Amino acid sequence: xxxxxxxxxxxSLSLGPQESNGEDDVNDAASLFFELANAQLIGYRVANDSxxxxxxxxxxxxxxxxxxxxxxxxxxxxxxxLLAAFLSSKFGLDRNxxxxxxxxxxxxxxxxxxxxxxxxxxxxxxKLASRVVMTEAAEVMDILTENVDQNKVETPTxxxxxESDDDDKLSNNINGIHGTSSKPVCxxxxxxxxxxxxxxxxxDVLAAxxxxxxxxxxxxxPNSFDTIVGTDVVxxxxxxxxxLETIKLMARKKDVESTxxxxxxxxLQIRCADSHSLLFSEAHKYGLEVVDVTGELTxxxxxxxxxxxxxxKINVKEEMATHGKKRKKCSKExxxxxxxxxxxxxxxxx
Numbered sequence: 001x002x003x004x005x006x007x008x009x010x011x012s013l014s015l016g017p018q019e020s021n022g023e024d025d026v027n028d029a030a031s032l033f034f035e036l037a038n039a040q041l042i043g044y045r046v047a048n049d050s051x052x053x054x055x056x057x058x059x060x061x062x063x064x065x066x067x068x069x070x071x072x073x074x075x076x077x078x079x080x081x082l083l084a085a086f087l088s089s090k091f092g093l094d095r096n097x098x099x100x101x102x103x104x105x106x107x108x109x110x111x112x113x114x115x116x117x118x119x120x121x122x123x124x125x126x127k128l129a130s131r132v133v134m135t136e137a138a139e140v141m142d143i144l145t146e147n148v149d150q151n152k153v154e155t156p157t158x159x160x161x162x163e164s165d166d167d168d169k170l171s172n173n174i175n176g177i178h179g180t181s182s183k184p185v186c187x188x189x190x191x192x193x194x195x196x197x198x199x200x201x202x203x204d205v206l207a208a209x210x211x212x213x214x215x216x217x218x219x220x221x222p223n224s225f226d227t228i229v230g231t232d233v234v235x236x237x238x239x240x241x242x243x244l245e246t247i248k249l250m251a252r253k254k255d256v257e258s259t260x261x262x263x264x265x266x267x268l269q270i271r272c273a274d275s276h277s278l279l280f281s282e283a284h285k286y287g288l289e290v291v292d293v294t295g296e297l298t299x300x301x302x303x304x305x306x307x308x309x310x311x312x313k314i315n316v317k318e319e320m321a322t323h324g325k326k327r328k329k330c331s332k333e334x335x336x337x338x339x340x341x342x343x344x345x346x347x348x349x350x
Contacts, residue, residue, distance in 0.1 A: 003061055003180055004039035006081060013303040029078075029303040037075045040064060041178055044084070044118065046125040046185060058185045060121040061177040062147050072232075073115040073140035078307050079231035080119040082297060083267040086311060087229070089300040091128055104130035106263075107226025110250055111135065112196065112243070113233040117147040120229075124190045125151075129227065131189075133219045135196035145193050150177045152186045192219050198242035201249060223252045228264045228314075235271045240278040248286040251316050264288075264314035267297070269307070279312075289315040 009032045036042060043059040068074030091105040106129040111120040114134035123129040136144050176182050196204050208220035228250060233243060251262040270276045283290045290312055297311035298304050304311075 001041055001179055002039075003041045003043040003059070003182070004036060005043040005045065005059070006036065007045050009036060010081070013301075029306045033078045033307070037064070038066060041180070042076055042118070043182070044081075044122055046122060057182070058125070059177075059182050060118065060125050060151055060185070061180060061182055062116045062118045062121075063143075063150070063178050064116060065143055068143070071137070071139050073113075073136060073143060076116050076118045077232050079267040079269065079309055080115070082301050082304055082307075082309055083229060083231055083265060083311075084119050084122045085301050086267070086297050087123065087128060087265070088126065090296070092126075104128060106130075108224065109133070109227040109229060110225045112198075112228065112230040112246060114144055114193075115140065115231075117144050117151075117193075119231060121148065121151050121186055121191065123229075124186045129190070131191070131219070133192050133194055133225075135194045135220075137197050138195055141193070141195055148186075148191055148193050151184050152188045152191050153184045154188050194220050196220065196246070198239055198246045201242065201246055205249070220250075222249045225250050225252065225262050226260070228262055230266045232268050232271065233266060234268050234275045234279050237272065237274045237278055240275050241282055244279070244283055244286040244288060247314060248288060251288075253287075253316050254318055261316040261318070264316070266312045266314065267309060268312070269309050283314070284317075287317045289317055291315060 013029055013032065040063065042062045042064060044062075046058050046060055062076060064076065065074035087106065104127050106123060109120070109123055109129040109132045111123075111132060111134045114120050114136050117134055120129075120132040120134040124132045134144060134148060177184055194204070194208050205220055205222060209218045228247060234240065247264060251264060252259065254261040280290050291314075292310060293313045294304070294310045297309070
């Protein structure tokens with residue numbers, strides 16, 4: 001089965017829209033991404049500077065379901081490619097900075113609204129993230145799980161499983177991703193999939209904590225992520241506040257022990273103006289601040305301008321870390337004031 005490789009298309013986008021030959025240019029960004037959306041298998045090369053010659057053709061391969069009607073998670077949206085390119089450009093050089101040892105600059109990463117799984121698998125395969133937890137709504141889970149299972153390098157267990165079980169488990173490593181000749185490159189321990197519905201947040205977080213089917217620790221533990229990413233996740237006014245609540249629960253605040261706050265990036269197109277406005281206006285209620293940093297995106301991907309894509313950085317406000325303490329302090333002050341008033345009244349009566 002033919003694999004359409006993203007980089008083969010992206011090479012013609014490097015000049016940016018200002019140097020396009022006009023609206024009829026067959027290589028304009030919108031036309032190219034339309035073609036990509038209609039391909040069944042999409043490949044994304046994940047070789048890096050330290051890769052050997054044999055690894056230069058290593059790819060993440062995603063099977064798209066363009067015929068999906070009940071949701072939009074059947075295809076890879078432009079913003080997934082853009083955010084992958086941005087994160088690689090911004091953090092890629094940090095992978096070899098600690099005494100020559102390879103590090104994963106994004107750390108433990110949560111992807112909200114992972115869709116087909118392209119972005120999260122790229123982050124895991126390129127070692128930008130040490131672990132990626134990809135989350136989606138129930139109706140997209142089958143597509144996401146299929147792509148993650150096909151792209152991860154599975155290892156035989158040492159438990160009581162039979163040899164035939166191990167043979168089945170390793171079939172992707174032998175047969176290739178989605179029946180192609182390409183072998184998986186994402187370590188099994190670095191990727192996982194979870195259902196996470198923003199409007200049923202607590203239910204899904206508790207379900208993940210109670211899941212004993214995986215040898216991994218609770219991978220959806222609140223406040224445990226170094227990085228949170230999402231693409232095209234702002235599209236419905238009714239889901240903006242649940243989205244912010246999800247980010248608030250999963251993000252980590254900076255503390256006095258020098259633990260860094262979670263870095264959060266969303267890449268999106270304005271699909272609903274009301275939702276976009278709500279994101280900015282409601283964020284502060286959740287201890288978050290939304291900042292438009294699209295300039296950083298267009299500096300490494302000029303074609304983001306033509307696609308009208310935005311890059312948002314969400315900061316976790318430091319004062320929220322002591323918000324509870326401040327409220328307790330205020331309540332104590334109020335109580336002491338009331339006591340003072342009562343004592344003054346008693347004195348007057350006496």
